[in-house]
Amino acid sequence: MDEQKQPINFNTLLAFVVLIAIVLLLPVYWEWIGYKAAPKTEPVATDTTATSPSATPEKQPQAIADKSSSQPAQSEQTSDTTAAFFVARADWRNETITVSTPKIDALIATRGGRIVRLVLKDYVYNDVYRRGEPIVLLDTTDTGGPRFEPFSDSLDLADAPFTSDRHSLTLHGDDSATVTLTTQTRAGGTSPSGGSAWMLSYTFFADRHDFRLRLSIPDPWRAGVEREIGYGWTGGLWPTEPSASDDNGHFAAVALMGTDLEKVKDVDKDKPTQTLTGETHWAAVRTKYFVCAVIPSHVGSEFHVVSDTRPWIAPGESATLKQFSAWVRSELRTGEPVDLTWTVYAGPIDYDVLKSHNVGLEEMVDLGWRWIVRPFALLLLWLFGILHSVIPNFGVVIIIFALLIKTVMHPLTKKQMRSMRRMQSLQPRMEKLRERFKKDPQRMNQEMMKMYREAGVNPLSGCLPLLPQMPIFYALFQLFQTTIELRGAHFVGWVTDMSQKDPYYILPIIMTVAMFVQQKLSTKDPKQKMLIYLMPLLFGFLFRNFPAGLNLYWCCYNIFSIIEQVWLIGHPDDESPADADEVGSGRILKTEAAS
Numbered sequence: 001m002d003e004q005k006q007p008i009n010f011n012t013l014l015a016f017v018v019l020i021a022i023v024l025l026l027p028v029y030w031e032w033i034g035y036k037a038a039p040k041t042e043p044v045a046t047d048t049t050a051t052s053p054s055a056t057p058e059k060q061p062q063a064i065a066d067k068s069s070s071q072p073a074q075s076e077q078t079s080d081t082t083a084a085f086f087v088a089r090a091d092w093r094n095e096t097i098t099v100s101t102p103k104i105d106a107l108i109a110t111r112g113g114r115i116v117r118l119v120l121k122d123y124v125y126n127d128v129y130r131r132g133e134p135i136v137l138l139d140t141t142d143t144g145g146p147r148f149e150p151f152s153d154s155l156d157l158a159d160a161p162f163t164s165d166r167h168s169l170t171l172h173g174d175d176s177a178t179v180t181l182t183t184q185t186r187a188g189g190t191s192p193s194g195g196s197a198w199m200l201s202y203t204f205f206a207d208r209h210d211f212r213l214r215l216s217i218p219d220p221w222r223a224g225v226e227r228e229i230g231y232g233w234t235g236g237l238w239p240t241e242p243s244a245s246d247d248n249g250h251f252a253a254v255a256l257m258g259t260d261l262e263k264v265k266d267v268d269k270d271k272p273t274q275t276l277t278g279e280t281h282w283a284a285v286r287t288k289y290f291v292c293a294v295i296p297s298h299v300g301s302e303f304h305v306v307s308d309t310r311p312w313i314a315p316g317e318s319a320t321l322k323q324f325s326a327w328v329r330s331e332l333r334t335g336e337p338v339d340l341t342w343t344v345y346a347g348p349i350d351y352d353v354l355k356s357h358n359v360g361l362e363e364m365v366d367l368g369w370r371w372i373v374r375p376f377a378l379l380l381l382w383l384f385g386i387l388h389s390v391i392p393n394f395g396v397v398i399i400i401f402a403l404l405i406k407t408v409m410h411p412l413t414k415k416q417m418r419s420m421r422r423m424q425s426l427q428p429r430m431e432k433l434r435e436r437f438k439k440d441p442q443r444m445n446q447e448m449m450k451m452y453r454e455a456g457v458n459p460l461s462g463c464l465p466l467l468p469q470m471p472i473f474y475a476l477f478q479l480f481q482t483t484i485e486l487r488g489a490h491f492v493g494w495v496t497d498m499s500q501k502d503p504y505y506i507l508p509i510i511m512t513v514a515m516f517v518q519q520k521l522s523t524k525d526p527k528q529k530m531l532i533y534l535m536p537l538l539f540g541f542l543f544r545n546f547p548a549g550l551n552l553y554w555c556c557y558n559i560f561s562i563i564e565q566v567w568l569i570g571h572p573d574d575e576s577p578a579d580a581d582e583v584g585s586g587r588i589l590k591t592e593a594a595s
Contacts, residue, residue, distance in 0.1 A: 081154045085223065087184040087195060088161035097179055098168040101206045104346070107140065112158035113181040113200040114147055116140050118346055120209070120290070126488050126497055127242040129314065135240050137292060137346055144235015146213075146294065146344050149304070149327050152224030162200065171206035178203045185222070209347030210357075217338040226334060230304060231342055232327030233285045233292040241288055242500065244312050245319045250288035253324035255303040256281040256360045267307045267322050276303040281359050283326040284345075289484045291349050294328055295359055297341040302329035348484045351381060368478045376475035381483065388485070394498050395491030398549055402556035405472065410564065412468075417568050420522075422457045473554075480547040491552065498549035505544055511555035512540030518558045521565045 096116065099106040107117035118138040125133050138145040150156040162181035169177055180201045196218040203212040217225065239247040252265035257278045264274060280300035284293035306325040312318065332338060345357065354361035367377035380401075387397040429451060437444035480486055480499060489498040494506065502508060515536040523532050543551050 082156070082159040082161075085155060085185060086160050087186045089163070092161050092163065095164070095167070097164050097166065099179070099202075099204055100169070101171040101204060103207065103209050104204075105134075106204075106211075108164070108179060108181070108202065110162045110164055110181065112147070112156075112160055113162040113183075114158060115145055115202075116142075118145065120347060123290075123348060124488070125240060126500075135290065137237060137290065142235055144233070144325065146231070146233055146292070146346075148215075149230030149232065149329070151220075151229070155223050160198070169204065171204060173206055175206045176203060185219075209353070210343050210345040212341060212343050214341045215338060220332065220338045221335060225338065226332065228301065228329050228331050229338065229340065230302075230327040230329040231296070232283050232294050232304070232325065233344075234306075234325040234327075236285055236310075236321075236323035236325065237287050237290065237292065239287065239312065239321065240290060242497075244314065244317060244321065247288045248312075248319055248321050250286065251322040251324065252286055253283070253305045253307070253326040254286055254291075254364050255283040255326065255328070256363060257303055261360075261363045262303060264305045264307060264324065264326075265322075267309050272307050274305045274307075276305075277301065278303075280328050282361065283328045284361075284364065285324050285326050286349065286364060288482075289349055289487055290347065291345070291361075291364065293345045293361060294326075295343040295345065295357065295361075296328050296330055297343070298330055300328035301331045303327075304329055349482070350484050351378075352385075366478060366482050368474055373471050373475050373478065376471045377478050380472070380475055380479055381485075384479070384485065393491065394486060394489040394549070395495065395552060398498070398552050399556050402553050403560055405469075406557060406560040406564065409469070413561075413564060414568060417522075417565070419457055422455060426451065426455060426457065476553055477546070477550055480549045486547070486549055489549075491548065495548050495552075498552070499547050501545045502548045502551055507548055507551035507555055508540050508544045508546075511543060511551055511558060512536045514555055514558035514562065515539055518561045518565065521562065521569070 092110075094109060094111040096110070097108040099108065101121075103120070103122055105117070105119040105121060106115055108114070109116045115138065117140050118136070120135045120137060123135045125131055125135060148157050150158075160183045162183045165180045169179055171177060178201050180199065182197050182199050184197055185195045198218075199214075199216040201214045201216075203214075205211065213231075215229075217223070220226065220229075236251065241247040252263050254264075255262045255276070257276060257280050262276055268274075278301075280296075280303045282293050282295040283300075283303050284291050286292075304327040308323045309320050310323050312321045328342075330340065343357070345354075345361065347353065349365055351362050351365045351367075354365065367374045367381075383401065384394075384397060387400060388394060391397050391400070430448065433444055433447050433451070437447065486499040487497070490496050491498055494504055495502060513536075516532065519532045519535055523529075539554075543554065
């Protein structure tokens with residue numbers, strides 16, 4: 001029995017295109033729901049425990065962390081080596097300088113001149129334990145944060161006894177001010193030629209999340225600081241989102257080297273320390289929505305990363321968190337004094353804010369493939385910003401956006417339905433061709449292509465509305481899971497965060513039903529009856545853990561598609577008489593009937 005080759009059913013081809021698109025999204029989906037999240041760990045019995053930032057035992061998850069070797073613990077007394085090098089006044093003691101701006105609260109310790117607490121006042125936690133509390137990027141119980149990499153094996157600036165020119169600093173409006181800390185080296189000891197003043201100065205800005213740090217060392221070579229200095233963020237960051245495992249999937253150390261974005265997002269126990277050599281513009285440690293980046297005013301020479309893990313234990317959840325420390329190392333000119341400046345950005349991963357620094361920080365915002373999806377994502381981000389400046393509710397913005405996209409796609413949808421009508425009217429002719437040339441598949445395909453041309457039918461027109469939708473859809477997926485604008489964005493009732501999944505799965509259910517109705521209206525081929533049921537169920541399963549914003553968009557888009565199709569079905573006379581005569585290749589069918 002001869003095996004017959006059937007001509008391509010282009011509605012089936014359309015279904016295959018959709019299925020292929022789903023397959024392409026599956027890896028992103030599995031990462032989204034935490035399929036690759038680190039394994040859960042049992043509570044660890046240890047005496048060295050530290051609560052998460054701003055934690056209180058009654059309200060906060062507890063983090064049990066083994067501090068990395070890159071985070072030396074603070075001590076009440078300076079080390080012998082440091083004491084031999086620096087001069088401390090008889091009345092010196094470790095104090096803190098309080099800094100308060102509309103954007104941040106910070107504490108600077110005079111021991112080492114380090115920032116030991118950093119709070120974002122304009123962003124709050126969304127989880128049930130800390131809801132409404134400002135986000136703490138660095139707490140006094142941590143030993144990490146922005147700090148210098150040890151100058152040498154014997155001397156660490158973290159122990160230097162600094163004195164400050166002020167005890168507190170409060171800024172308003174667009175003010176800026178500087179806190180200056182100095183320490184004196186000892187005459188004699190490790191400094192044979194006498195003492196000198198080392199200076200750290202912090203400049204804060206009332207309307208920004210970044211601050212500027214300047215380091216001046218008149219005689220760096222006497223302390224072993226001859227070839228390079230490293231400055232960065234150590235000890236990683238704590239989760240800020242309701243799901244620590246989801247947040248953990250975005251933890252990484254990042255740097256811009258030359259024109260390339262280098263990212264370390266996996267912990268290699270066999271190789272915890274990595275050093276990449278080359279032109280380094282900045283280095284950062286990031287979570288899903290927040291980042292701490294160190295930007296030297298000079299171009300660095302190395303990106304240095306230390307990675308480790310630490311347990312996280314919260315009610316109903318335990319996870320192994322990734323922990324990254326990242327420095328920019330800078331080469332020094334031998335024999336010359338050090339006078340270097342860094343900008344430290346500690347705040348949200350906001351595309352426009354990061355871009356305003358003009359150093360490529362915005363590259364860390366994952367908006368999809370650079371030349372395909374990213375342009376769409378940037379366009380949508382710009383459009384969302386414009387709409388949101390007028391409409392405060394992001395859910396309403398998404399509904400209007402879905403209507404706008406459906407309006408733009410209407411000509412393509414109309415063309416698709418016209419083509420489907422013509423294809424349906426060609427079915428009798430197609431069946432006759434299959435019967436006549438069942439033993440000659442090549443001739444059958446030739447005749448069908450000829451019939452399509454004479455009838456003015458483009459078999460691929462069914463794919464037209466889908467093709468431009470795919471990059472838009474993927475761009476929306478990237479926006480909803482990476483842009484901080486949707487974080488905590490309330491829509492209505494139960495949907496309190498458009499960046500998180502619908503807690504009751506109401507939107508995915510409505511989306512599945514709407515997609516079923518839309519498929520029922522658009523699919524007429526009995527051979528594709530299973531797709532009417534399969535596609536909505538498959539999409540509903542995939543979307544159940546997607547952001548509520550994406551579910552809302554796709555739900556509204558399908559509802560608008562139903563309205564559009566009902567209207568088009570009720571107005572079949574849009575085609576001109578000439579077109580109607582062509583539909584189904586009426587002339588060809590009449591000739592065939594006569595023969």
